[in-house]
Amino acid sequence: MYLLLQQLINGLAVGGIYALIAIGYTMVYGILFFVNFAHGDIYMLGAFCAFFVFTFLGIEVTGGAITVSQFLIALIPSMLACAALGVVIERFAYRPIRNGSRLSAMISALGASIFLSNAATYLFGSQTKPMPKLFAGKYFTVGSATISYIQTAVLIVSLILMILLHIFIKHTKLGKAIRAVSDDQRAAVLMGIDMDMVISATFAIGSALAGAAGIMVGVYYASIYPTMGGIAGIKAFTAAILGGIGNIPGAMLGGILLGIIESLGGAYISFGYRDAIAFVVLIIALCAMPTGILGKGRS
């Protein structure tokens, strides 16, 4: 019982991160029908952006600690910078070939991804950099399970961001426009919706969330490095597919599920096969539900 509860909690915290990144994949796919491979690298740059904010604030990054307000101070500019970066990437890497084949867009996305991770390696160096810790060594116990403050914080911030996104998509005009374009692009344009603006907004929101995930992972694991976007990107992409790509609640659900499956699979089968277990589950789920859990089945 202890193990099950502990693994569920851990899976939730990791799943919250996957969910945040997965939202960006799914939003872009919902509108443009291609996978933005550069998304994982935006997540990485979000973490580095926070690293520089901390350095700028004069916080000791090596073995240092930060307060909640310092974390929030770094969170906002990092999210804004990632949003801007997402818009710039869309403008220069995807917009010029938007009417080309989907394959060109995918290759352009791969190129953007390689460019970003190599540029980061060149500019910041390839070594793993330390990050200051939030709530270092603090935890509380519920029954027999131990929950660290940082896990709780990661989960809470992820949930708040997802709720804000949900409100934005459901109850604002721009959110409605995004939904309209996702439903039927041609009809939306005929109704006078500014397509370019909607696409830019989609990239901005998705990238800002990836940036938030990046900084949270940075302070959670207290380390960042230029290739951290690779495996996180693949996991989040898997989460998006599992939940039904193109569907925002699906991405959230997929992320959380993937986190929990990994944790439980690791604990009850073998940690050495943890990643493999996640992908086996994905394949089985897709065989049963080809469009994902909440996918709408598009022809």
Place this chain on the structure above:
Amino acid sequence: MLGLRKIYTVLTLAILTFVFFGLTSSIDAAETITLGWYGPTSGAAAQDGQEGRAGAELAVELVNASGGINGKQLVMIYADDKSDPKEGANIATMFVSNKDIIGVVGPFNSSVILAAAPIFNRGKLCDIGWGVTSPLITTAGEYIYRVAPTDAWEADFISKWIADEGYKKVAFLYENTDYGVGMRDVIRKSLPGYGCEIVFEEPYVQGQTKDFGSIIASLKQAAPDAVFMGAIYNEAALLMTQARDLGFNAPFFGTDGFFSAGLLDLGGGAVEGARCCSAFFTETASPVVREFIDAYVKKFDRTPGNWAAQSYDGVIAYVEALKKSGASTREEVKKALDALGPFEGATGINEFDENGDVRKDLVKLVVKEGKFALYD
């Protein structure tokens, strides 16, 4: 008549060309000795790789400044394997096909040398690993040597230490690589041999697993007295940080994979009390070691770590062997290394055994107030 003159001219030119190039190349060969060096100067173990490279650069500089090897200057060709076995095989092929290279120092990762070893053996080119510690390398072929003590040597040392401290229930966590698996095979025998019980044993994927929360949950349930990690500093720091955040406070033991500035930088307060061993430590310095440390600080403006010293000793092994024997071909270098006997480097007295593994003494270390200190 005209035809004959033409032939004459062509012949003269040909002879001149031959003499000219023949001479220049023989001058080159006479004046320099070329070695190859490789290691992960980028990628997951970049900190260690760059430090290793710095050690090798220092060795080349000091040897050349003191007149070279029997009057010949030492030239080093460097390559980056990114901790990737595929890259290791590529680099081995590159070094073997470069006929100027008569010996190689490298790499850091056990998986990388296992991929490169067959190529070096076929090319009859000696390779001295400076970071490779997997027991599997003992039988990797007659051209494969190493200056890093084997994991078998170290794991046995740490197992005895854990038992001496009175810890009975031990958990073992290891990276799913040749390095970690090799160590696992050793401790499965050594720990019970010293009267300890292995209560938990799990692998993780090196360079990929960042979240250890679920491993720690299972670890806590096993309730060990001590944790032994077959890991390098990156994962060790991550695991200890997350373990402390989850209220797990058993002592951590590791081999020289822990002994890196990276552990202190990434782990901060969470790695306090972590124990490990090393063949090299600045505070237990003989005059030769002192000399190495002073020269390193002067050149790079930072204190050398274990890997700088090991990589330095890899180069020194060739220097000593070549000085003694005057070897100039790959075959002669192999014979000279086999006949070398004990030599003193930055990690103390080294000696290759009949398998090309090194024998040397280890020191016990502990992280104390954010620094490595002698354990007593």
